[in-house]
Structures are given as C-alpha cells and as structure tokens.
Amino acid sequence: MSLKIAPSLLSADFACLGEEVRAVDKAGADYIHIDVMDGHFVPNITIGPDVVKALRPHSQKIFDVHLMIEPCDPYLEHFATAGADIITIHPEAGSHYHRSLHAIKAMGKKAGLALNPATPIDVLDHVMDVVDLVLVMTVNPGFGGQSFIPLMDKISAIREKIAQTGREIDLEVDGGITPETAKTVVKAGANVLVAGSATFKGGSSHYASNIKALRGE
Ligand code: DX5
Ligand code: ZN
Numbered sequence: 001m002s003l004k005i006a007p008s009l010l011s012a013d014f015a016c017l018g019e020e021v022r023a024v025d026k027a028g029a030d031y032i033h034i035d036v037m038d039g040h041f042v043p044n045i046t047i048g049p050d051v052v053k054a055l056r057p058h059s060q061k062i063f064d065v066h067l068m069i070e071p072c073d074p075y076l077e078h079f080a081t082a083g084a085d086i087i088t089i090h091p092e093a094g095s096h097y098h099r100s101l102h103a104i105k106a107m108g109k110k111a112g113l114a115l116n117p118a119t120p121i122d123v124l125d126h127v128m129d130v131v132d133l134v135l136v137m138t139v140n141p142g143f144g145g146q147s148f149i150p151l152m153d154k155i156s157a158i159r160e161k162i163a164q165t166g167r168e169i170d171l172e173v174d175g176g177i178t179p180e181t182a183k184t185v186v187k188a189g190a191n192v193l194v195a196g197s198a199t200f201k202g203g204s205s206h207y208a209s210n211i212k213a214l215r216g217e
Pocket of ligand 2: 174194
C-alpha cells in the first residue's frame, strides 16, 4: 500500500479555505482531512456540513471527514450529502457505533473508526468486517499543533489485525505528525498520515515540499 498524505484543514487559513484546499491538492495531497468538532465531545468548535459542501467543488481528492461530535448519528447523512468520501467516527460518540458504521456504508461512503490515545484496540473486534479505515489518534483530539504521543505498539497491533482480515483497510495516524514522527508510524504500519501543522507551515509556497518531507522524500 502506498503512503498517503492527508493535510488537516485545521491548520489552514480559515479566511480562504477554498484556496487552501486547491493549494494542498496541487501540492500533492492524497486525502483532504476535515476535522469536525462540536465543543462537547472535544473542547473546540470547527466546521459543519455546509462548509464541507462549499469546499467540495474545489478538489476531486478524497474528502476524509473526521467527526469529533457527540452524538454523531443525526449528522451522518448531512456530511454524506455534503460530499464526504470517508466518514470517521469515535466509538465513544454514540452508544451504537456498529450501527453508525453500517449507516455510513449504507450511504455509499467509506466508514472509519477513530481511537483516542487511551481507547483500547478491542473496540475494533466486532467491526473489522465493516471498517474501511482505522484512525489512531496520537494526540487527544481537539487542537492542532500538539505533541505526538508514541503509540507504536498500538499501531503495529492494529496493522496485524488488519492483515488478518484480508481486507483493504487504511491505517491512518493523526496528531503531531512531522517528517520525523512520520518515519516511526510508517515503520509501525501506518499508510495514511494526517498532518496539519507540518503541511501548512511556512505558507503555500512550502506545501509541496512539506508534503514531500512527510513522505520521506
Ligand atoms: C486533532 C485533529 C487533527 C489535527 C492534527 O484533534 O484530529 O487532525 O488537525 O494537527 P497536527 O498535525 O498539527 O497535530
Ligand atoms: Zn483529525
């Protein structure tokens, strides 16, 4: 599986998001990672489905929507129709995440499950047949620019679980990814790297070289 880079729009200039999406698309992003926060599940508020819809015409790349909202169920359809390609939820954000993951698939979208640093990998046990992506948080969700929590054993244990299914499931890591930490998580088995600060630092003339550096090039 080739390495994919998913710039997190949380570190983009919110005053010109469309332009920022076009710029990271052109700079070589594989996925556009969109962090949705509700000020309840996490201590920050970001963007909603209308913003996702407004951004949709700006890029053909995969829209990787990370929902940090509780409850998530009432909003799944809104994000699906707004143009999300992957919808990722947290198991703590609803009592029935098996049902939520199936609901996402029934809308024709890819379903992801995100694990906070302290969330055990057992939450994956009965949903490995439905998930298309597992997101390992290497910071506690809520903000960009936090320091990386080294959870390499967790990442490699999930990579093993994925291998046992024989299915193609992305293993995405989110939080504190830099060219240095990228190497360690890729070695542990990650194939998608979310990067906010590390992609957007220095302004748009640096996006392509920042993304290359994350790929280890
Ligand atoms: C954190 C978000 C991340 C965040 C990562 O709650 O899920 O996607 O934007 O930011 P960096 O890459 O700056 O740690
Ligand atoms: Zn995220």
